Amino acid sequence: MNKEINYNNRCPECGAPEANGLDCRGQLEQILAWEQSDPDLLGRHFWTVACFNIQHPSSFTEEAWTGLCTVFCEAYDHQLSVFDIRRKVSTWSDGPVRIRREVPADPIVRDWAMAISEVYLAGEPKGAADRVLAWSKVIRKQLVEFL
Numbered sequence: 001m002n003k004e005i006n007y008n009n010r011c012p013e014c015g016a017p018e019a020n021g022l023d024c025r026g027q028l029e030q031i032l033a034w035e036q037s038d039p040d041l042l043g044r045h046f047w048t049v050a051c052f053n054i055q056h057p058s059s060f061t062e063e064a065w066t067g068l069c070t071v072f073c074e075a076y077d078h079q080l081s082v083f084d085i086r087r088k089v090s091t092w093s094d095g096p097v098r099i100r101r102e103v104p105a106d107p108i109v110r111d112w113a114m115a116i117s118e119v120y121l122a123g124e125p126k127g128a129a130d131r132v133l134a135w136s137k138v139i140r141k142q143l144v145e146f147l
């Protein structure tokens with residue numbers, strides 16, 4: 001596969017450049033597809049999706065975004081198991097709280113130090129689970145100033 005990164009075409013929110021013609025969401029879909037043949041990556045599914053969502057706040061209501069960040073930080077700081085995370089996430093996402101905005105807001109630009117493109121690496125599945133871990137670490141650190 002031709003590995004091509006287009007730095008002129010970046011996501012306005014997470015800052016990820018287009019890679020192999022895929023925008024950041026397309027890159028996320030590829031990474032989720034890799035989970036089928038990578039148990040370590042599958043084990044970090046929560047982190048992959050949470051990192052991506054945290055870097056796209058305009059898709060969510062402010063309350064939902066803050067709620068997600070809180071669960072994320074708690075899970076990270078206390079190294080919660082997938083089971084505990086699920087329990088917290090369902091508490092957070094059940095009920096009448098609206099999560100997604102009906103009409104996306106304008107992009108909320110933050111200067112993220114790492115984006116999904118650095119996990120996707122223009123289509124390199126090897127080591128992706130470790131890169132997700134690195135990504136969650138960067139986001140946890142930056143959330144201190146963004147929350």
Ligand SMILES: [Zn+2]
Nearest residue numbers: 011014015024
């Ligand atoms: Zn993006």
